[in-house]
Amino acid sequence: MNTDTTTITDVTGNAYFAPLLPWQQTLWTQMTRRISMPAQQLPHALLAAGMQGMGKRAFVWRLVAWLLCRNRDQNPLGACGHCESCQWLKSGTHPSLQVLPITSMPTEANNQEGGPESVSSTKKAKAESKTKKAASPASLTIKIDDIRALRPFIYQGGQGLRICVLDHAEQMTIAAANALLKTLEEPQAQVHLLLMSDMPAKLLPTIKSRVQQLPLQTIHPAIALDYVTQQLGGTINRQIVSPDDIKQVLQLANGAPLAAIDMAKSTWYSMRGLWLTTWQALRSGKRSAIAASEYWQKQLSLLEFIRLTELMMLDVRRVCLGLASIQSDIDISAALASHPPSDGALETLTLELQQTKAALQQNVQEKFAYDNLMQQLAQL
Structure with missing residues (x-):
């Protein structure tokens, strides 16, 4: 699930000054007290x-704002939001901050993610983000030239505190990672590098050995449940839900609160039962793949349908292995009772979903991709 990209923001739409997530309070206090000590x-x-969906980006952007804030000694809970530094952050033009890619920088007009640019191009990137669809994190690449472009900023002595943020750090090319490694091996006074990654296993071991990892992965289930319940306001897609419904969406999101909220609020999550009905009709031959494709194209984008299918396949696999379905509000077991799919068919569909997502980055026509995916479901 790709939901950590949903930036937590304050009432003005700016992530730098958003409320601290409840499961991050202890770490925040530890870090700010340590930094404030002589x-x-x-x-x-x-x-x-x-x-x-764990909130790592929310923590980093908030920390960036506090570190740069002129009044941080009087505001240990977060940036003041009023000083000159905070105003620069709000406008996306802070001279002491560099971000790769530039469209990861949270501003009132630009909270999307996209390709790397120089900080001097912020205003242009903000304007373009209104009319140009943001790139998927999977399509981002941080190249060696992007890392080299940071060097004048990093090595300009006597300029006070400077921060470089590398979002989706796993997207660095090998050459870019090696260039960054040299910077990590030659730390400069008052220069701090903050890396963010959804897939740290893809980072070079030499990179990971030279950075200190923030302990952001552990969230107590009770805190997560309480937070998701509050944020959803007791409803999912305007339907009143029970604590069991909240627990279910949290389990489907692997315990990540922000991912659970994003999933619960999505249109596709409310269409799980309809997906199951369509799949059964396709497998039985009661509905053609073309007819099903035409219908679903009017309901969801292809990417949304893929996310829905991936979620459903998660429980299909569980049931095929003799495990209980996570989704108790729909009967997947009954749908598989007479004709469970083979392991080979499930693997073929998984590969097809991955290839379709990759094809979407190449501007493939959604209609043809939708038709093909429905044919794969019919054969499952």
Whole structure:
């Protein structure tokens, strides 16, 4: 699930000044107290890594704002939001902050993710983001030239605190990672690198060995449940829900609160039962793949349908293995009772879903991709 990209924001739409997530309070207090102590400072390089939807980006952007805030000594709970530094952050033009890719920088007009640019191009990127569809994190690449472009900023001595944020750090090319490694091996005074990654296993071991990882992955289930319940306001897609419904969506999101909220609010999540009905009709031959494709194209984008299908396949696999379905509000077991799919068929569909997502980055025509996917479901 790709939900950690949903930036937590304050009432103005700016992630730098959003409320602290409840499961991050202890870490925040520990870090801010340490930094505020005499002779103590932030490590040269930090890594915020882990599953999407845990809130690592929310923590990093909030920390960036507090570190740069002119009044941070009087505001240990977060940036003041009023000083010159905070105003620069709100406008996306802070001279002491560099972000790769530039469209990861949270501003009132631009909270999307996209390709790397120089910070001087922020205003242009903000304007373009209104008319140009943001790229998927999977399509982002941080190249060696992007890392080299940071060097004048990093090595300009006597300029005070400077921060570089690398979002989707796993998207660095090998050459870019090696260039960054040289910077990590030569730490500069008052320069801090903050890396964020959804897939830290893809980072070079030499990179991970030179950064200090933030402990953001552990969230107590009770805290997660309470937070998701409050944020959803007791409803999912305007339907009143029970605590069991909240527990279910949290389990489907692997315990990641932000992912659970994003999933619960999505249109596709409310169409799980309809997906199951369509799948049964396709398998029995009561509905053609073309007819099903035409119908679903009017309901969901192809990417949304893929996310829905991936979620449903998660429980289909569980039932095929003799495990209980996570989704108790729909009867997947009954749908598989007479004709469970083979392991080979499930693997073929999984590969097809991955290939279709990759094809979407190449501007493939959604209609043809939708038709093909329905044919694969019919054969499952």
